[in-house]
Amino acid sequence: MKKILLILSIVLGAFSAQAKINVVATLSDLGSLAREIGGDNVSVTVLAKPTEDPHFVDARPSFVVALRSTDVLIDGGAELELGWLPPLLQNARNAKLDIGKPGRVQASQGVRLMNVPANVTRAAGDVHALGNPHFGVDPIIAKAIAQHIAQSFSAIDPANAAAYDANYKKFEAAINAKLQQWGAALLPFKGQHIAAYHDSWPYFGHRFGLEIDIFLEPKPGIPPSPSHLAEVIAQMKAQKIKAIIVEPYHDRKIAERVASATGAKVVDFAQYPGALPGTDNYIKLIDTLVSRLAAALK
Amino acid sequence: MRPIRRRFSRNVFNLLSHQFLLRFRNTPRPRFTNASRVRDGLRIHFLRRDSPRALIARILIGGTFADTINFLMTKFFFKTLVAMLLIASREGWAQTPTPAASATASDVAALREQVQALTETVKALQQQVKDQQATLEKANITGNQGPQNEGTPSVASAPLPTPLPGASAQESFPTTDSSVVANAPTAPGAPAVNANGTPTGQFPTTDESVVATPAGAISSATGAPPTETSTRSLTQPITIAGGGKNYMNISFDGMFALAGSSARDLSHIEVGDHDPQQRGFNARNIELAFDGAVDPYFEGFANIVFKLDNDNETEVEVEEAFMQTTNLPFGLQLKGGQFFAAFGRLNPMHPHVWDFADDALVHGRLLGPDGLRGVAAQVSWTLPTPWYSQLILASQNGRGSTGFSFRNPGDNGIFFSRETTDREARGLQDFVWIPRWENSVDLSPTQVVLAGVSGAFGSNETGANARTQIYGGDLFYKWKSAHAEGGFPFVKWQTEMMYRRFEAGRGVDESFPVAETFHDWGLYSQVLWGFRKGWVAGLRGDYLHMQNSRFTDDQDRQSRSRVSANLSWYPTEFSKLRLQYNHDFLESNFFLADREVDSVFLQFEFILGAHGAHKF
Structure with a gap:
């Protein structure tokens, strides 16, 4: 038995000694940032599908296989993956991913969460005790996460530290330049109120000076009731709201009904690259969000 | 030592029962609470009550036999299918909204005025708070590692660093924001944007109010507690507001059922200990659960269950209490304590995550009403294969009613009509050995299959060398939409089958006339369809074959089948309402006649506190 284990460990060691470092990201926005920073030196696996509700992903056993041999895990933190990541980590038995080790990047580290x-109380619906965890859509926060990822990669793979640093600087410069464009595109609508199906956009709104503060859900995670929708429709008419933001996993029919009753437009948004056509990386995703919203608000 | 008199009378009784007690009908159960007393009671009851003539009449009338498979395929299978279709078609209408707002227009206007007045005062107050916090924050940031401000974090309140509210479009959008990213200036070559200060013609690219310096976050590598507490000032308020300061998670789960049944002995129809046990209200699973990291090497879990028996007396059960390692190398894990054996799918699950209001027949009868659990040690190994594959081996005492088919002395020392021994383990052969091998692959990005084989091997108490072997196979399939919201919609199909070889010896001092070997087997198959957020419809078929015996009149050895259909509504993941219909068919055997039972359960459940993540 011991011999078998020894041989197995040698074989495994040989496999893991390949050049690329293995990275698992729970969500595709984190995966995109990891690709920006890691370039060709990393191979990135994303667990959740970009189109599904990130709170309720199945802890499927194949994820255990991905986590078992990975060098780095990037998760959102702030209880975003609370419903599915803990049992995966329990089963993966990978000490490299313990919190505090360089192999574990929790994106929420160092981010000041909104809506704490x-x-x-759960009477308020599905609120997050630590604050709203949908912060990835703020490009400034994305830069911080990217920097965090770069530090992690450098610690694990010091030989390529310079490359990671250079990639980070490139990404930062790209975001800084893009922010000028995005800011200019949304500037005319500063201060406007916008409706959304679920409260996942406070960071986006905060960044671009938009008030995304009317929600089709009466409380987070609680399905829209007819009486609440009637109130929302009245409020939207009174405030002349022009756009309703929905995500791929929301019931678009409900948003469409509200839209037809109020004259607003349904805008398909997504927090995760890959969920909308032509959004295979983070910058393209924000590009798409900004242009769609600007078009709807015009 | 047991009294000799009792042993003698038992032998006489056994003799009598084999001679005379052929095939009598089930009668309503007398009011006894445990199984063997009931059994003894029944025998006496019959011997005393019935005149010889009545007995003979009974024998002649004898049970009629209905074919189970025919039954399954015809009446009830069809009925439940129709019910499912109805539910499906109803899904369509459920979405049409009913016009709400019944208040008059003037009421609404008045309310609106009030709300506006209130929001204005709130805004004024918020402004005050903002101002105060801004000053506080400046103090904090300059103090760099100063004490953490305990107030709410300031993203919401910090002034947006966006310059130029009405300025010309030429001026740039800021690219930093210190209100979101603290101490972000590590950014090399970033334009000098004063986060809180005057506009420099750029959209800020940093925001200290939202992000703390990641350097601070990462440098404290060792001994970091499992939340963001290791970071510098800015993340600190998060943990204050939201917990993360506990050494363990605590939750409380209350599960109740209102039961109606055509049978008066529901505790015999329902095979699980947490199933409804009487007509009317039942509280069979009220549990306290604790879990958390013990230290850097172990994590611990405990589950204490309270039950109310049919006389509303409280029973306490240490259902699980175990520790397990967190980071052994080579994919190994050790586990020790009291826990559910990893046998099949249903056994290791707590009743509150079951998809039906009651236990599957084959599980309750072969592994026991409490499931197979006990004080044990377990080692598991995730194989280094490209798909998920895990080997598990556990060894447990297997003594008492939670080792039902093993070293179980039975109620009042009787099991399968034998007077049992109740002894210490003689050696390793007396432990229950429970191996399992499970494998899983993703058929597609939305479909997963998990299959496993399990075994449980040990000795039982019906004879000096009597052994028990149980084998099981399980298959689980799940489809979940790529656009799932809250985990819906989904379809899952679960099937389990088990076979038990039970050597029933002759009991203590060979007091029972014969030794027998029982080959018992059964299976269940269930389909659950989460057709819209919070709603699940389920259908289950059960079959249990218990080997017929001319010597053992144990009521629990009756072959039977069941069809169940249910509809569950989860208002949130913390509450549940479930309506279930069961049709049971109990086959006749040497001692018992056949009968059919209809039951309806309304199950309701709530969860307080931390709600642990669900395993796949």
Whole structure:
């Protein structure tokens, strides 16, 4: 038995000694950032599909296989993956991914979360005790996550540290330049109110000076009730709201009904690259979001 | 030592029962609470009550036999199918909204005015808070590692660093924002944007109010507690507001059922200990669960269950309490304590995650009403294969009613009509050995299959060298939409089958007339369809074949089948309402006649506190 284990470990060691470092990202926005920073030196696996609800992903056993041999895990943190990541990590038994090790990047580290509830009660719906975890859509926060990822990669693969640093600087410069474009595109609509199916856009709104504060869900995670929708419609008419943001996993029919009752447009948004056509990386995703919203608000 | 008199009378009784007690009908159960007392009671009841003539009449009338498979394929299978279709078609209408707002226009206007007045005052207050926090924050940031401000974090409140509200479009969009990214200036060559200060003609690219310096986050590599506490000032308020300061998660789960049944002995119809046990209200699973990291090497889990018996007396059960390693090399894991054996799919799951209000027949009868669990040690190994493959081996005492088919002395020392021994383990052969091998592959990005084989081997208490072997196979398939919201819609199909070889010896001092070997087997198959967010419809078929015996009149050895259909509504993941219909068919055997039972359960459940993640 011991011999078999020894041979197996040697074989495994040989496999893992290949050049690329293995990276697992729970969500595709984190995966995209990892690709920007890692370039050809990393191979990235993304667990959740970009089109599905990130809170309710199945902890399927194949994810255990991915986590078992990976060098780096990038997760959103702030209880975003609370429903599915812990049992995966329990089964993966990969000490490199412990919190505090360089192989673990929690994107929420160092991010100041919005909407932290003063009182944690589930009577308020599916609120996050630590604050709203949908922060990836703020490009400035994305830069910070990218920097965090670059530090992790450098610690694990010091030989290529210079490349990671250079990639980070390139990404940062790209975001800085893009921010000028995005800011200019949305500037005319500063201060406008916008409706959304679910409260996943406070960071996006904060960045570009938009008030995304009317929600089709009466409380986070609670399906829209007819009476609540009636109120929303009245409010949207009164405030002349022009856009309703929905994500791929929301019930678009409900948003369409509200839109036809109010004259607003349904805007398909997504937090995760790959969920909308032509959004295979982070910058393209924000590009798409900004242009779609600007078109709808015109 | 047991009284000799009792042993003698038992032998006489056994003799009598084999001679005379052929085929009598089931009668309503007398009010006894445990199985063997009931059994004894029944025998006496019959011997005393019935005149010889009545007995003979009973024998002649004898049970009629209905063919199970025919039954399954015809009446009820069809009925439940129709029910499922109805549910499906109803899904369509459920979405049409009903016009709400019944208040008059003037009411609404008045309310709106009030709300506006209130929002204005709130805004004024918010402004005050903002100002105060801005000053506080400046103090904090300059202090760099100063004490953490305990207030709410300031993203929401910090002034947006966007310059130029009405300025010309030529001026650039800021590319930093210190209100989101703290101490971000590590950014090399970033344009000098004063986050809170005057506009420099650029959209800010940093934001100290949203992001703390990641350098601070990462440098404290060792001994970091499992939340963001290791970072510098800015993340700190998060943990204060939202917990993460606990050494363990605590949750409370209350599960209840209102039961109606055509049978008066529901506790005999329902095979699981957490299933409804009487007509009317049942509280069979009220549990406290604790879990958390013990230290850097272990994590711990405990589950204490409270049940109310049919006389509303509280029973307490240490259902699980175990520790397991967190980071052994080579994909190994050790586990020790009291826990459910990893046998099949249903056994290791807690009743509150079951898809039906009651236990599957084959599980309850072969592994026991409590499932197979006990004080044990387990080692598991994730194989280094490209697909998911895991080997598990556990060894447990297997003593008592939670080792039902093993070293179980039975109620009042009787099991399958034998007077049992109740002894210490003589050696390794007396432990229950439970191997399992499970494999899983993704058929497509939306479909997963998990299949496993399990075994449980040990000795039982019905004879000096009596052994028990149980084999099981399980298959689980799940499809979930790529656009799933809250985990819906999905379809999952689960099937399990088990076979038990049980050597029933002659009991203590060979007091029972014969030794027998029982070959018992059964299976269940269930389909669950989450057709819209929060709604699940389910259909299950059960079959259990218990080998017929002319010597053992145990009521639990009756072959039977069941069809169940249910509809569950989860208002959120923390509450549940479930309506279930069961049709049971109990086959006749040497001692018992056949009968059919209809039951309806309304199950309701709530969960408080941390809700652990679900395994696949």
